[in-house]
Amino acid sequence: MNTALQHLPPQQLRPLLASYALAASARRRRMVAGLTVFLACVLVAGWWVGVDLAMFIDKIGAFGSYFSRLFRLDSGALAWTDPADWFWGWRKWLALLGETLLIAYTGTLLGAMGGFALCFLAASNLTPATPRWLARRFLEFCRTVPEIVFALIFVLAFGLGPMAGVLALMIHTFGALGKLYTEIVENIDMKPADGISSTGGTRLATIAYAVVPQTLSGMVTCTLLRLEINFRGASIMGFVGAGGIGQELISAVRKFYYTDVSALLIMIIFTVFILDIITSRILRRLNTTG
Amino acid sequence: MNKLFAKDQIAETTRRHRGAMVIGRSRRRQQAMFAIGALVLLSFGLVQAEVSPTRILAGLGRLGEFIVLMIPPDAGSSTRTYVEALGETLSIALLGTMLAALAALPLAILASRNILPIWLVRVLMRRGFDSIRGVDTLIWALIWIGVVGLGPFAGVLAIATSDLGAFGKLFSETLETADQRPVEGIRSTGGTALQELRYGILPQVLPLIAGQILYYFESNTRSATIIGIVGAGGIGLHLSEQIRTLEWQKVSFIIVLVLVTVAVIDFISSKLRAAISGARPV
Numbered sequence: 001m002n003t004a005l006q007h008l009p010p011q012q013l014r015p016l017l018a019s020y021a022l023a024a025s026a027r028r029r030r031m032v033a034g035l036t037v038f039l040a041c042v043l044v045a046g047w048w049v050g051v052d053l054a055m056f057i058d059k060i061g062a063f064g065s066y067f068s069r070l071f072r073l074d075s076g077a078l079a080w081t082d083p084a085d086w087f088w089g090w091r092k093w094l095a096l097l098g099e100t101l102l103i104a105y106t107g108t109l110l111g112a113m114g115g116f117a118l119c120f121l122a123a124s125n126l127t128p129a130t131p132r133w134l135a136r137r138f139l140e141f142c143r144t145v146p147e148i149v150f151a152l153i154f155v156l157a158f159g160l161g162p163m164a165g166v167l168a169l170m171i172h173t174f175g176a177l178g179k180l181y182t183e184i185v186e187n188i189d190m191k192p193a194d195g196i197s198s199t200g201g202t203r204l205a206t207i208a209y210a211v212v213p214q215t216l217s218g219m220v221t222c223t224l225l226r227l228e229i230n231f232r233g234a235s236i237m238g239f240v241g242a243g244g245i246g247q248e249l250i251s252a253v254r255k256f257y258y259t260d261v262s263a264l265l266i267m268i269i270f271t272v273f274i275l276d277i278i279t280s281r282i283l284r285r286l287n288t289t290g
Numbered sequence: 291m292n293k294l295f296a297k298d299q300i301a302e303t304t305r306r307h308r309g310a311m312v313i314g315r316s317r318r319r320q321q322a323m324f325a326i327g328a329l330v331l332l333s334f335g336l337v338q339a340e341v342s343p344t345r346i347l348a349g350l351g352r353l354g355e356f357i358v359l360m361i362p363p364d365a366g367s368s369t370r371t372y373v374e375a376l377g378e379t380l381s382i383a384l385l386g387t388m389l390a391a392l393a394a395l396p397l398a399i400l401a402s403r404n405i406l407p408i409w410l411v412r413v414l415m416r417r418g419f420d421s422i423r424g425v426d427t428l429i430w431a432l433i434w435i436g437v438v439g440l441g442p443f444a445g446v447l448a449i450a451t452s453d454l455g456a457f458g459k460l461f462s463e464t465l466e467t468a469d470q471r472p473v474e475g476i477r478s479t480g481g482t483a484l485q486e487l488r489y490g491i492l493p494q495v496l497p498l499i500a501g502q503i504l505y506y507f508e509s510n511t512r513s514a515t516i517i518g519i520v521g522a523g524g525i526g527l528h529l530s531e532q533i534r535t536l537e538w539q540k541v542s543f544i545i546v547l548v549l550v551t552v553a554v555i556d557f558i559s560s561k562l563r564a565a566i567s568g569a570r571p572v
Contacts, residue, residue: 042388045381049442059438066437106335144549146516152533158349162339236428253432265425272424
């Protein structure tokens with residue numbers, strides 16, 4: 001190919017360049033306007049919160065020293081040189097970690113059951129508008145109020161302990177999974193459902209034989225991912241007295257038992273890793289065989 | 291079915307496709323075992339949490355009383371305080387999200403396979419992001435209170451830290467989905483690595499990243515409402531205080547205030563997200 005690049009004559013090029021400049025400047029103007037609004041919001045927010053950059057620079061060094069204290073035992077030795085002293089309370093902590101896992105599991109499963117029961121009522125392809133609206137607003141309420149707020153209230157109603165945590169996670173999971181399940185149900189192929197209702201099948205039969213088989217694997221995926229999120233949620237339930245490892249963590253922080261804090265955090269992170277590995281393995285197996 | 295096929299025909303088919311049928315049956319048995327195991331664990335959990343019918347009934351009764359006491363929502367004389375605290379919550383969410391995004395972008399670039407093909411750096415960054423995400427925002431708030439003291443500043447840093455983990459993962463995954471052809475084009479004309487990034491990759495991913503940031507801002511307004519519970523600023527402090535002092539009308543006022551605000555933010559942000567993804571086609 002020996003065709004040289006063609007240059008347009010200037011009189012032809014000028015209008016093209018002008019219209020390009022116009023389009024580019026319009027885009028740039030919009031960008032600048034957006035950035036200005038954004039920066040204004042940031043400045044207002046900074047003023048409202050009382051951000052003090054001098055203090056920030058002053059305190060950022062404190063973060064380093066806080067971290068070094070997290071890993072220094074009372075004897076002055078670095079924590080990993082003496083794991084027995086670092087994880088001195090591992091028996092109690094493991095039991096609490098188990099309780100946390102159990103809270104997460106129980107709350108997730110109960111919430112998933114509720115979400116499963118309600119998602120068909122909230123799906124636009126199965127339910128008329130009025131009951132659907134009610135179901136959706138209810139789910140929305142359950143997932144918008146943070147679980148720790150439910151936990152605060154439930155601790156007063158049901159007493160201190162893991163039961164309040166389980167119920168709080170259940171309500172929140174119910175709202176969150178209910179919505180995800182609804183979306184899955186709305187995306188199914190309606191032909192099997194039409195087939196069953198055309199032969200005179202009841203609504204229940206339609207859902208059981210046409211809808212559920214199509215949605216089950218998607219629902220299991222969402223639920224497993226939710227289990228991970230809920231473990232994190234369960235780890236803070238103890239902050240308000242609703243069971244699990246959070247109680248131990250918050251008291252260690254408040255009493256400045258630095259190495260206990262780091263030991264507990266490491267246990268939590270490690271559990272999250274293991275959960276992550278297990279759920280992704282289950283998901284992979286489900287996706288290959290199902 | 292039975293009308294269409296004779297009995298021996300069905301028996302014949304079953305025999306011929308025995309493999310498939312038996313697998314189906316063992317699969318069903320496996321599923322049943324799995325379900326039973328799940329239910330046993332569930333009931334163990336319920337026993338451990340000391341859930342009992344009497345406790346549930348008593349608790350529901352008390353919950354009913356609380357709800358009756360909540361109506362109508364009424365802030366008393368503290369409306370101004372609550373609205374100001376809500377402003378603080380929104381500010382915390384905005385600043386935290388912004389800080390996290392600013393810090394996460396360069397880190398995510400380091401963790402992207404197509405930009406920096408160094409295995410060790412990538413794995414370390416990814417694990418680091420995962421560790422940060424494994425710790426809840428409220429725990430980060432506690433840690434930052436230990437460093438910078440009580441107040442909204444600790445809240446900003448808590449949101450920023452926990453989002454750093456999420457953004458790092460999301461951004462690097464987004465960067466990896468970028469089309470490599472523009473990059474190759476720039477490289478072929480002699481562009482530097484920095485130019486490849488700036489003109490080849492960033493224009494593709496920035497709209498997506500902006501959408502993700504907005505989405506997280508939405509979810510952070512929710513988290514920012516609760517970090518006050520441990521003393522990291524915002525409306526959560528008032529909420530937990532009023533719950534503990536059983537001022538139920540104020541509690542319901544704050545909850546309604548939060549719900550309305552979150553709905554408004556969701557609405558605005560979903561409009562913005564639609565505008566970003568529509569105005570700048572990827």
